[in-house]
Amino acid sequence: MTVTRFAPSPNGPLHLGHAYAAVVAHDLAREGDGTFRLRIEDIDGARSRPEFVEEFLRDLEWLGLGWDGEVAFQSHRLASYAQAGERLKAMGLLYPCRCTRAEIAAAATAMGPDGPVYPGTCRHREVDPEGAAWRLDVTRAMEIAGPLEWMDERAGPQAATPQVFGDVVLLRKDLPASYHLAATLDDAADGITLVTRGMDLFPASHVHRLLQALLELPVPVWHHHGLLVEADGRKLAKRRGSPSLGDRRRAGEDGRAIADALRAGRFPAGISLSQALDTGT
Structure with a gap:
């Protein structure tokens, strides 16, 4: 059975790029009659804000993406x-x-x-x-x-x-763990069999495979998808003010229609399969 996850960080609102990542993970799980988990990567110190978590839950429901089981939090796994x-x-x-x-x-x-x-x-x-x-x-x-x-x-x-x-x-000296260590351990703890994420994180999988071997963890399959980009070719990013899902939701847009458009490959600007994008989130 396929088990996937969507794992956003609550350091800013979700945007259309996050929606695409969630749709990919959700649909790959559902295609195999599997499990779609939601994990909140909330160990980034003062940047992690709990109010964003509730926004994330509403955004996913608005998109028509239901997750399975309880929401997992990195802060509970230190x-x-x-x-x-x-x-x-x-x-x-x-x-x-x-x-x-x-x-x-x-x-x-x-x-x-x-x-x-x-x-x-x-x-x-x-x-x-x-x-x-x-x-x-x-x-x-x-x-x-x-x-x-x-x-x-x-x-x-x-x-x-x-x-x-x-x-x-x-x-890290400022956080409990780096992304490499925390994500690898979390995916094992959550029983993830298919790790879905953007192409910008493709190289990180080399490090994660090594950690799995050293720590005797199960080895999943990976699925690196394309990244939604802005008109200038840069990855959509919270810090550059890409329109948030919450703003779209409150403006009355149809979240399920947006999810269906992403499934159909209708992207506002475009998508990139390059690993060499500006990776700010």
């Missing part, structure tokens, strides 16, 4: 992130880092999916762990895990190459 972090530390795979973004940019010799690739500055240093971020020693982790593959429904089989990110942060 212990699982800490436990996974301690397990990886015990394996000798995490190390503390105090490098700033400016220091990383100045020392980096390569660019990765998230920008300058961390050059491993703190990997062999004595660093005070108090208040530091913790990075994954990706080279050593791959030596332990061995060659890994993962499957995308649209792109086919993929050889995992998390090295393109460098040593990613898994435990």
Whole structure:
């Protein structure tokens, strides 16, 4: 049975791009007589605002997208992130880092999916762990895990190459966990069999496949869909003021008609399958 999820962050209202992501996840679950779960990724400190959660629920109902079971909240799962972090530390795979973004940019010799690739500055240093971020020693982790593959429904089989990110942060100094760690653990906890998300997150799946191997988690199939874009080709984004679903709903627009238009491929500006878009949300 197919189990999918829609996992928005309550740091701003949903827009049409979120609606498309929700429709894709919902419909893929329903096609296989499966389960569509809703998860709120609410561990982003002061940026997470509970009032947006109620808006999200109303928006999904307005679109005609019903979810199964109780809504899950990342903020209820902090212990699982800490436990996974301690397990990886015990394996000798995490190390503390105090490098700033400016220091990383100045020392980096390569660019990765998230920008300058961390050059491993703190990997062999004595660093005070108090208040530091913790990075994954990706080279050593791959030596332990061995060659890994993962499957995308649209792109086919993929050889995992998390090295393109460098040593990613898994435990942040300002948050309980990074997106990489939290999303991977949550998908396993929720029994997700098909991870649906935008093409901008395609590279992240290489890191998530490695974490699944290290933490002995089940391996789902992935489905990376296109991203709705604005007229100038940039991804729809909360921070750029893309019209919200809540505003459309309160203006009396027909949410089910909007969902049907997205299913039919009728997008206001267009859609992109590129991984190299401005990824602000």
